[in-house]
Amino acid sequence: MINKNIPHSNEYAIHHFLDGEAKLAEIHQKREKEKLGHLRIGSAGCMISEDACIGKCPQTALARFVGYQLPTDSSTGFFQGGTANETTWETMITAAGLDYRSEEDIPILHTFPDGTQLTGRPDMVLGTEADILNGEYAAFIPRLMIELKACQATNSAAQKILLEKPATDHLIQAATYSMFLGVPASLVYTGNVSGGISNYFTRREVGQNDMSFGKIEFNLGWDQGNLYYMKGKHRIDTIVTQQGILDYFQNISKMAREGNPNMIYQDMVDIEGNMLPFDARKYNDILNLVDSNLPMDEWKEKLAIVTKQPYQIKYKTKRGHNPWYEVIHPDYVVEEHRYYRQDKVIKKFEMLRSARRFIYEGGK
Secondary structure (H helix, E strand, O other), X not given: OOOOOOOOOOOOHHHHHHHHHHHHHHHHHHHHHHOOOOEEHHHOEEEOOOOEEEEXXXXXXXXXXXXXXXXXXXXXXXXXXHHHHHHHHHHHHHHOOOOEEOHHHOOEEEEOOOOOEEEEOOOEEEEEEEEEOOOOEEEEEEEEEEEEEEEOOHHHHHHHHHOOOOOHHHHHXXXXXXXXXXXXXXXXXXXXXXXXXXXXXXXXXXXOOEEOOEEEEEEEEEEOOEEEEEEOOEEEEEEEEHHHHHHHHHHHHHHHHXXXXXXXXXXXXXXXXXXXXXXXXXXXXXXXHOOOOOOHHHHHHHHHHHOOOOOEEEEEOOOOOOOEEEEEEOOEEEOOOOEEEOOEEEEEEOOHHHHHHHHHOOOO
């Protein structure tokens, strides 16, 4: 018998979702605390000269190493999208009948001569089970490491999928896992968006106005310790070396040990050594929030302030105007039945030091 009178529910599914999200965030924060004092492959970079690197900003890596990280707001959607992307891949790989390990099931741990440890959890590693010692136990033998990235903005998807431009830090991260696992790597972007390309220059370079769902794969390999990657059948040689990656992490440890946050800097070149059309350092959260020229004690003191507050500083430019800085409060609104993102511009500043002082004083 079908029930014809079914009243609406006063129970909100979104609130259950938020409860789960809060618990996952709690688990994430607990894991982050357990990683303090360790370098992490997720903050991978590569030295290209004595004091310059590419990849992740060294000050950001140093901040995480000494125990400070900007709040991770899973409600931005990027955390949710990344998790959903990995879950989809696991479902498909399982359906394909392949054996794999991921995250905590195949951790990476490397100890440097000074005792500093480098840790990492690869997204997915394909391999096979092998019986050892007459079947007394089984060992997993890796054959391919897969780094999964979700594109959740049309411009980002257009850059990666249509223009075939992988991000430098993503390539170095995948290369670092490849180096320690001793197997080739594949960097895969999944476009989860469809719509108009927002950036004029990207739209012009692509030659079309719209971006649709798609995937692209870049296969990575090493040649005498030098990284290359494939765009289909076309090989792209890079300036990344295995020694350069090891030197990057050892320099992060040295920066902490010697109390010098400004010892190395992020250079303005891409992974092939070409000059970038912009200075990536101006868009880096940690560098905008805290001056790397400060002594270590004062640098950490400022880090402690900014990592306990929700504020961010964004570098802004517009043709015909002087650059400026905006203090942003990333936020989202949860009503009874609606849940949406709403960033708030708190205040604009002409000078970076003024924006920093505003944050240090608690938004006053």
